[in-house]
Amino acid sequence: MNHTILFYIIIAILLIDTLWGWLLEELNRRSWAEKVPERLADVYPQEKFEKQKQYRKVNHRFGKISSTFSLVVLLVFLWFNGFAVVDDLVMKLTDHWLWRPLFFFAAIGFASFLIGLPFSVYQTFVIEEKFGFNKTTPKVFVLDQLKGLLLGAVIGGLLLALVVWFYHVAGEWFWLYAWGGLSLFMIFFSKFYTTLILPLFNKQTPLEEGELRTAIENMSKRAGFTLDNVYVMDGSKRSTKANAFFSGFGKNKRIVLFDTLINDLETNEIVAVLAHEIGHFRLKHIIWSTVLSVLQTGLTLFLLGWFVNEPALSQALGVEEPVFHIGLIGFGILYSPVSGILGLGMTIFSRKNEYQADAFAGEHANPEALQSALKKISANALSNPTPHPWFVFFNYSHPPLLKRLEALDDVKR
Numbered sequence: 001m002n003h004t005i006l007f008y009i010i011i012a013i014l015l016i017d018t019l020w021g022w023l024l025e026e027l028n029r030r031s032w033a034e035k036v037p038e039r040l041a042d043v044y045p046q047e048k049f050e051k052q053k054q055y056r057k058v059n060h061r062f063g064k065i066s067s068t069f070s071l072v073v074l075l076v077f078l079w080f081n082g083f084a085v086v087d088d089l090v091m092k093l094t095d096h097w098l099w100r101p102l103f104f105f106a107a108i109g110f111a112s113f114l115i116g117l118p119f120s121v122y123q124t125f126v127i128e129e130k131f132g133f134n135k136t137t138p139k140v141f142v143l144d145q146l147k148g149l150l151l152g153a154v155i156g157g158l159l160l161a162l163v164v165w166f167y168h169v170a171g172e173w174f175w176l177y178a179w180g181g182l183s184l185f186m187i188f189f190s191k192f193y194t195t196l197i198l199p200l201f202n203k204q205t206p207l208e209e210g211e212l213r214t215a216i217e218n219m220s221k222r223a224g225f226t227l228d229n230v231y232v233m234d235g236s237k238r239s240t241k242a243n244a245f246f247s248g249f250g251k252n253k254r255i256v257l258f259d260t261l262i263n264d265l266e267t268n269e270i271v272a273v274l275a276h277e278i279g280h281f282r283l284k285h286i287i288w289s290t291v292l293s294v295l296q297t298g299l300t301l302f303l304l305g306w307f308v309n310e311p312a313l314s315q316a317l318g319v320e321e322p323v324f325h326i327g328l329i330g331f332g333i334l335y336s337p338v339s340g341i342l343g344l345g346m347t348i349f350s351r352k353n354e355y356q357a358d359a360f361a362g363e364h365a366n367p368e369a370l371q372s373a374l375k376k377i378s379a380n381a382l383s384n385p386t387p388h389p390w391f392v393f394f395n396y397s398h399p400p401l402l403k404r405l406e407a408l409d410d411v412k413r
């Protein structure tokens with residue numbers, strides 16, 4: 001294939017992707033409600049709803065500015081053969097088969113971190129601060145960034161080194177080895193996430209004995225779930241927004257409650273939220289999403305193995321002598337429509353699972369309590385009560401609040 005045509009295909013994909021995002025945003029903006037939906041009137045007093053409107057306006061504008069900015073930066077970078085320039089600089093240091101791609105991605109990764117930094121500062125300390133969500137101190141923020149960078153360098157560096165090494169030793173079958181390696185890593189990561197990674201950022205303490213713990217234990221017995229680990233995490237260190245999640249498997253499985261959730265909700269509501277999380281486990285959603293991401297990774301690597309040696313891929317990005325890491329970047333952009341479609345399948349699957357977990361919670365805990373919990377969590381986070389159906393279809397991993405409330409009405413009957 002001609003590399004000039006490939007270059008313009010790459011540009012077209014980036015443009016279409018951003019325009020598509022804007023179209024969905026615009027549709028969503030037009031479906032904003034001026035008045036509180038009746039069902040949410042009790043959690044959204046008029047004053048709070050006005051605040052919600054302001055919040056979505058500010059976020060809408062911010063999203064437009066940041067996506068325009070990243071598009072422009074990327075286009076300018078591509079136009080001036082930025083990847084080839086960086087690769088040339090790296091070549092002055094080393095042309096070793098392993099160090100060259102590692103340094104290359106370290107440079108690209110660090111540059112994109114620096115470009116994104118002002119945006120995340122603004123998001124945290126201006127937007128979230130203004131609406132009273134932010135609890136992150138500058139010190140916590142700086143430490144978070146440093147730990148994130150270090151973790152990205154260690155984990156990203158190891159995985160990249162593994163893939164490059166397989167490519168170096170295994171030739172055309174490298175994708176198969178890489179698939180095995182990455183799948184093992186994904187399984188290891190999800191098993192040990194709460195014991196190895198999360199402690200770097202948050203403190204978790206076992207939920208203490210008392211009314212809440214007893215209520216949770218009774219519910220989990222009814223739900224046929226052996227509950228060993230319920231932890232409370234200091235989410236309030238960063239934000240007032242509340243959450244709960246389930247993580248790991250085998251002995252490492254653990255339910256983590258944000259302390260903010262305990263502050264905002266009544267006991268029976270917390271129990272209902274946890275019943276929903278247990279539902280994800282009992283209904284095997286966690287295993288299935290792991291299987292699907294392993295399959296997805298396999299497909300991606302298979303296609304990568306097919307295309308990465310195509311010289312036009314490197315040449316389209318301005319590098320004459322085809323090389324793996326430049327081919328990887330070109331592939332990444334060309335593949336993004338495919339991964340978008342696969343991602344869409346995953347969000348559809350995820351929304352279906354959310355309904356099932358809600359129904360499970362309705363059966364094993366109190367459906368009304370879950371409804372009021374969902375309403376409170378959503379209103380406290382100033383979530384948009386009336387998203388556009390298309391925006392939901394393409395972006396939402398969870399069904400919108402009103403739909404979940406309706407589905408729970410059916411469970412009650």
Ligand SMILES: [Zn+2]
Nearest residue numbers: 276280354357
């Ligand atoms: Zn869920």
